[in-house]
Amino acid sequence: MSKYSHVMNVFILVGLAFLGFQMFQALLAPDSFGQYGRYRGDHLLEASSLATIHKGDDYCLDCHEPEWDMADAKHANVPCESCHFLPKPHAIATDKADPAIKAKADGGKYVKLELMPIDKTEQPCLNCHIFLPSRPAKFPQIKDQAKHKKDGWKKTMGEVDTKAPCGRCHNSHFPKAFSKGVA
Amino acid sequence: MIYTEFSFPNDSHIIWSLMIVTYPYISGIMAGAFGISALYFVFGIESLKPVSRFSLLVSFSFLLCATLPLLNHLGHPERALNVVIVPNHRSAIGGFGYIYSLFLVILAMIIWFAYREDMIRAAEAASGLKKRILTILLLWNQNLNDDTRQVDRQMVFILTAIGIPSMAVLSGYVGFLFGSLKSNPWWSTPLMPFVFFVSGIISGLALVLLLYLYLGWYGYLEKSYICLRMLCSLLWFSTAMYIVLEGVELLYFYYESSDAWFVISTLLFTKLKYSFFVLQLGIGLGVAFVLLSAMFTLKLEETSFAKMGAVAAVYLLFEVWMMRWNIVVGGQLFSKSYVGFREFHPQWLEKEGILMAIIFTLLPFLVLFAVTRFLSVRPTTEEAPEQITSSGSQAGENI
Amino acid sequence: MKKRKAPKRSRSRREFLKMAASGMAGMLIVTLIPKSSSGQRIHNIEEMKHVPDWMDHYYAYVVDTTKCIGCGACARACKRENDTPDGYSRTWVERYQITDTGHVYIDSPDGGINSFPPKDVEGNVIKGFFVPKLCNHCRNTPCTQVCPVNASYESPQGVVLVDKKVCIGCGYCVQACPYDTRYIDPRTHTADKCTWCYHRVTKGLAPACVTVCPTKARIFGDLKMKNSQVREIIDNQRVMVLKPELNTEPYCFYIGLDRAVR
Numbered sequence: 001m002s003k004y005s006h007v008m009n010v011f012i013l014v015g016l017a018f019l020g021f022q023m024f025q026a027l028l029a030p031d032s033f034g035q036y037g038r039y040r041g042d043h044l045l046e047a048s049s050l051a052t053i054h055k056g057d058d059y060c061l062d063c064h065e066p067e068w069d070m071a072d073a074k075h076a077n078v079p080c081e082s083c084h085f086l087p088k089p090h091a092i093a094t095d096k097a098d099p100a101i102k103a104k105a106d107g108g109k110y111v112k113l114e115l116m117p118i119d120k121t122e123q124p125c126l127n128c129h130i131f132l133p134s135r136p137a138k139f140p141q142i143k144d145q146a147k148h149k150k151d152g153w154k155k156t157m158g159e160v161d162t163k164a165p166c167g168r169c170h171n172s173h174f175p176k177a178f179s180k181g182v183a
Numbered sequence: 184m185i186y187t188e189f190s191f192p193n194d195s196h197i198i199w200s201l202m203i204v205t206y207p208y209i210s211g212i213m214a215g216a217f218g219i220s221a222l223y224f225v226f227g228i229e230s231l232k233p234v235s236r237f238s239l240l241v242s243f244s245f246l247l248c249a250t251l252p253l254l255n256h257l258g259h260p261e262r263a264l265n266v267v268i269v270p271n272h273r274s275a276i277g278g279f280g281y282i283y284s285l286f287l288v289i290l291a292m293i294i295w296f297a298y299r300e301d302m303i304r305a306a307e308a309a310s311g312l313k314k315r316i317l318t319i320l321l322l323w324n325q326n327l328n329d330d331t332r333q334v335d336r337q338m339v340f341i342l343t344a345i346g347i348p349s350m351a352v353l354s355g356y357v358g359f360l361f362g363s364l365k366s367n368p369w370w371s372t373p374l375m376p377f378v379f380f381v382s383g384i385i386s387g388l389a390l391v392l393l394l395y396l397y398l399g400w401y402g403y404l405e406k407s408y409i410c411l412r413m414l415c416s417l418l419w420f421s422t423a424m425y426i427v428l429e430g431v432e433l434l435y436f437y438y439e440s441s442d443a444w445f446v447i448s449t450l451l452f453t454k455l456k457y458s459f460f461v462l463q464l465g466i467g468l469g470v471a472f473v474l475l476s477a478m479f480t481l482k483l484e485e486t487s488f489a490k491m492g493a494v495a496a497v498y499l500l501f502e503v504w505m506m507r508w509n510i511v512v513g514g515q516l517f518s519k520s521y522v523g524f525r526e527f528h529p530q531w532l533e534k535e536g537i538l539m540a541i542i543f544t545l546l547p548f549l550v551l552f553a554v555t556r557f558l559s560v561r562p563t564t565e566e567a568p569e570q571i572t573s574s575g576s577q578a579g580e581n582i
Numbered sequence: 583m584k585k586r587k588a589p590k591r592s593r594s595r596r597e598f599l600k601m602a603a604s605g606m607a608g609m610l611i612v613t614l615i616p617k618s619s620s621g622q623r624i625h626n627i628e629e630m631k632h633v634p635d636w637m638d639h640y641y642a643y644v645v646d647t648t649k650c651i652g653c654g655a656c657a658r659a660c661k662r663e664n665d666t667p668d669g670y671s672r673t674w675v676e677r678y679q680i681t682d683t684g685h686v687y688i689d690s691p692d693g694g695i696n697s698f699p700p701k702d703v704e705g706n707v708i709k710g711f712f713v714p715k716l717c718n719h720c721r722n723t724p725c726t727q728v729c730p731v732n733a734s735y736e737s738p739q740g741v742v743l744v745d746k747k748v749c750i751g752c753g754y755c756v757q758a759c760p761y762d763t764r765y766i767d768p769r770t771h772t773a774d775k776c777t778w779c780y781h782r783v784t785k786g787l788a789p790a791c792v793t794v795c796p797t798k799a800r801i802f803g804d805l806k807m808k809n810s811q812v813r814e815i816i817d818n819q820r821v822m823v824l825k826p827e828l829n830t831e832p833y834c835f836y837i838g839l840d841r842a843v844r
Contacts, residue, residue: 003330009322039735048784134710189688191762198753258751258771265731276730366760
């Protein structure tokens with residue numbers, strides 16, 4: 001027996017273990033690994049196949065005719081979903097749509113499911129229009145809410161109701177019509 | 184500009200907590216213990232002979248347990264093998280599987296060759312299941328003569344020589360993992376791997392020193408004052424190295440006075456005031472270094488030398504743990520805005536809590552105990568068993 | 583008051599959008615939204631897989647900090663669109679207030695998701711602005727570099743993604759990101775981050791934050807597309823990136839970035 005016989009045994013074992021590891025690595029790697037790069041290629045499809053929640057303005061405008069002339073309105077650039085949001089599908093494509101809506105909806109593909117609720121408190125307005133020194137100076141902001149309401153009411157009806165929400169005077173789609181927005 | 188406190192919104196949790204403190208602690212001990220056996224097997228420092236094979240076993244036990252805190256830390260431990268199935272070759276952790284396995288194989292082979300003769304003897308004496316297990320462990324080869332003994336010694340020499348850089352890579356690698364992150368000024372320094380390596384060596388030396396004193400007391404290991412002195416000298420030397428490294432690192436940060444020092448100075452003088460200056464540098468490093476220096480300056484009895492060495496070793500084990508804590512946790516106490524700080528208070532019973540950290544730190548000792556049931560801790564098998572017990576009981580009073 | 587009616591309302595808006603897309607005010611959405619074979623825009627997204635050339639894009643993002651009003655619509659939309667866990671943000675808005683005493687006050691309560699209540703500071707605010715933050719989708723990417731299992735990677739479109747089926751949850755990428763845009767999702771125990779709404783952009787929609795931004799402070803687009811607004815801005819305006827000294831090569835560019843921005 002050679003004096004190296006046991007050394008040979010060890011190296012054969014280590015070599016076999018290494019080969020086994022190589023096979024194991026090749027067998028267990030995901031199928032699509034390396035399809036586009038060193039990652040699981042299928043994930044690109046998975047990541048892109050998630051459902052979208054926000055739909056974008058054009059989606060709204062297909063069914064809803066806006067009540068204002070976009071070119072003039074102050075809020076023309078404000079996307080619908082800045083203020084309106086329904087966490088469920090608002091309308092879905094179907095063949096069983098109500099004929100009345102069918103006629104109106106784009107190609108009769110959509111049926112209305114639920115009304116779009118809107119927060120009619122001051123909060124959605126104040127999110128953008130409360131005075132903050134960090135906001136761009138040109139952006140219309142309300143420094144003193146009480147004074148703003150007082151002045152605004154004086155201009156119109158003469159009586160002061162400080163609890164009235166913004167919507168009492170302003171149409172949120174068309175705020176310019178009533179006030180200049182800066183107090 | 185004077186910043187008021189601000190943390191980024193996602194910077195609310197410490198992701199790397201006690202488990203990531205425990206891992207480098209365990210792997211550092213592994214490296215230090217291996218270093219001792221390497222000094223004997225490769226560089227032939229005879230004075231370390233009494234602890235040479237024992238250090239191998241210490242290193243092996245800690246290496247086996249090193250991955251456990253990491254596994255416990257992972258969000259998906261069941262996918263841990265992805266690190267070797269689909270590794271990212273650009274990632275510092277991506278190389279972990281390879282570096283760890285390489286050193287594990289080398290260390291297992293060293294132990295196999297170093298203990299081959301013992302195992303053959305045991306297999307000849309044993310019967311039944313134990314004999315069968317030993318036969319398999321010996322890879323069905325019980326060829327033993329002077330030639331194979333020489334081959335075994337050569338193999339141990341070669342493998343340990345290869346093992347030294349592997350060990351250095353594996354223990355310094357944790358430092359690289361932290362040091363290479365440009366996002367974190369407290370970690371991002373090229374000195375980090377060396378700091379981790381040297382402090383790992385310190386903890387390994389300190390632990391082997393303690394175990395040597397303990398086992399020597401009960402006669403399991405051959406008592407040798409020269410060996411003890413050698414271990415303490417090495418400990419003094421690596422502690423001095425560590426002080427220089429840590430000092431250079433801090434001095435650089437301070438003198439460069441960049442964005443990094445902006446946050447590091449605040450961190451050190453507020454959140455890490457006690458754990459860094461008092462616990463790590465003062466109590467841990469300072470006391471231990473003074474003790475070690477005193478041991479070699481004063482003319483001491485062997486017994487008091489051993490006692491002081493033991494105390495210094497305990498302090499150094501504490502120092503190294505605090506160093507891991509201050510690096511790992513300290514680096515996460517500030518937000519990446521560099522102007523916000525947060526608190527971290529580990530809990531006892533969470534997934535990565537104090538209890539788990541204690542369990543994972545003590546587990547290697549259990550493994551070591553189990554390993555020593557099968558493999559003798561004594562340096563060589565040349566001496567007869569009777570001699571061991573008699574010399575052990577006598578030597579017990581010397582140290 | 584009475585609602586004023588315009589004769590061709592929906593048309594007018596669409597024309598406005600088209601005008602903008604041709605470079606006047608820039609409505610990238612139009613150029614992004616694909617047309618179906620019949621020329622109609624595709625809306626029923628659930629039925630649709632991808633736009634035909636969904637791989638052949640290279641995206642970039644521009645944040646115009648001079649326009650941001652800190653309303654938080656983006657942060658709210660992101661939370662709805664991507665269902666981010668509580669306490670974490672894929673995108674957030676920071677408020678900066680620099681006073682005449684030389685102090686810089688920064689805050690971002692809940693990532694700005696409920697907008698910003700007025701905050702008292704010492705001294706007078708001489709300079710103030712909002713800075714929206716999100717994943718910078720870097721090219722020299724620190725987070726994908728450190729991912730040990732290739733769970734985090736750069737897609738062919740230049741979007742940095744996390745594969746939640748591969749991620750082991752080690753947290754290394756969270757440590758590596760200098761912008762702190764990553765977090766470990768407490769529900770899945772995997773890393774998570776802004777994807778520029780990958781599921782939207784591959785279907786030809788803009789990311790949710792861009793879709794809802796009322797002041798167009800957030801602009802998203804394709805660098806491969808001529809006349810896209812992002813390309814026009816990057817080519818012609820002076821844009822900056824966050825933490826440029828780290829050489830991460832972000833593809834999220836900033837207009838009007840102040841030196842105080844962290």
